[in-house]
Amino acid sequence: MLPTTPTNLTAEEKQSMLASVIDTSDDTIISKTLKGIITSWNKSAERMFGYTEAEAIGQHISMIIPKDRLNEEDLIISRIKNGVKIDHFETVRLSKSGEEVSISLSVSPILDGNGKVVGASKIARDNGDKIRSGERQAMLAAIVDRAEDTILSKTLEGIITSWNKAAEKMFGYTEKEIIGKHISTLIPPDRLNEEDYIIGEIKSGNKIDHFETYRRHKNGTLIPISLSISPIIINGKIIGAAKIARDITAQVEAQQEAKKLYEEIKSLNAKKDEFIGLASHELKTPLTSIFGYLQILERVITDEKPKMFLSKTMQQVNKLSSLVNDLLDVSKIESGKLHLVKTLFEVAEVVNDAVQLIADTNTSHKIKLQSEGTPVTIQGDAHRIEQVLINLMTNAIKYSPHGDAVDVIVEYSSDQVKIGIKDYGIGIPANKIPHVFTRFYRVEDDPNISGLGIGLYLSHQIVERHKGKIWVESKLGEGSTFWLTLPLVS
Secondary structure, eight states: OOOOOTTTOOHHHHHHHHHHHHHHOSSEEEEEETTOBEEEEOHHHHHHHOOOHHHHTTSBGGGGSOGGGHHHHHHHHHHHHTTOOEEEEEEEEEOTTSOEEEEEEEEEEEEOTTSOEEEEEEEEEEOHHHHHHHHHHHHHHHHHHHOSSEEEEEETTOBEEEEOHHHHHHHOOOHHHHTTSBGGGGSOGGGTHHHHHHHHHHHTTOOEEEEEEEEEOTTSOEEEEEEEEEEEEETTEEEEEEEEEEEOHHHHHHHHHHHHHHHHHHHHHHHHHHHHHHHHHHHHHHHHHHHHHHHHHHHHOOOHHHHHHHHHHHHHHHHHHHHHHHHHHHHHHHTTOOOOOOEEEEHHHHHHHHHHHHHHHOSSSEEEEEEESOOOEEEEOHHHHHHHHHHHHHHHHHTOTTOOEEEEEEEEOSSEEEEEEEEOSSOOOTTTGGGTTSTTOOSOOOTTSOOOSOHHHHHHHHHHHTTOEEEEEEETTTEEEEEEEEEOOO
16 A cells, blocks of 8 residues: 555545644634635634634625725625735734734635636734734834933944934034944043943943933033943844933032031031030139139128028039030030040949939939849949939939939849839920930920030940940830840950
């Protein structure tokens, strides 16, 4: 028996093979009579239009033709009747869902055994990708040309290949003047080395973002810009670079103005600190003299009433002296001249001394000391730590005018000592807590509560210089607890 070959196939086998080719083709293949009745419908037609073979065969071809394109069918049939083939006829047809499908049609006449035209066969290809690609390119070109940012492209040799309207506006060159020129036309001579760096990065496939530099206008002026540069890749090969440039003149001017303003503020701040330092020093001399004379008067005055007035005067002088000392400390901190005299000292001893001092000079509140753990030795400036504790206890009394107690809590652990100063006063609003350690910040503007708003600032600076932490926990109307921790000697 002879092997089956294309030359010895039976008519039935040939028909079967052709039917299989049509049915498995990726192209949509349809046949119809000259009256437009569909006579065959392959699987690709099912995928393209959504109708099954059973749904389509016997129906008029107009079921897939939009109403505004029905006249096309008359044109196609008239040409087919005359035996004329139609190639690459681009049109639109409808799917079962009503969605428009862009296609390219090739239509051929079907002849009977006598050479008479009895129908038409159609091969349709989805043209959507081609149309979408063209539309996409046109849309991208329009976006680039109308963009507010300067967009240009160049070859790897630096030759400018595209130039949008924003580029014309930024640099002054028209598209006709600049395309074909080297990119160095725009680069100041002292920045030409930047181009070598940029091209090197692009050749390596790297993108460059927000590269701030200067480029040259047609009239010679320099323009501060921010560049973003990406490689242009076609068929996997880097052929050039696309640049997006943004004029940052306003940003640069703002930065320069901010820098100038900062320097002015810095200068004024330095002068202010110098004034505070000098004024504080000058105030200390008469205060010392006043306090000395008051002490002499205290020894010679015996009458109760004058002695009482003298005592109140000395209290006010002490307050004034304390404020002047705080101002001096602020000046020293700002100028970096606040030196700590660090020695080993017993924490319990410093706490006890501070509590005793406040207890002796205050009659309105009872200072209660609570201590847990074994007392420890730390390294630091005992005088400055005592200053912090006195300041916190003084504030606790000041801000709890209707209270009668202040708790001092000391907790010792293996690596630190934790100290809390708790009052039962007015408390601090939650929105003000983040600012309490800021210089010259006051929680309350009550004229009956004295202070400059520098005590907590000084306390914060002193604790931080001991590598410790200080913070506050407070509830409005219920009081506040200021905590500080100090590390032990390692």
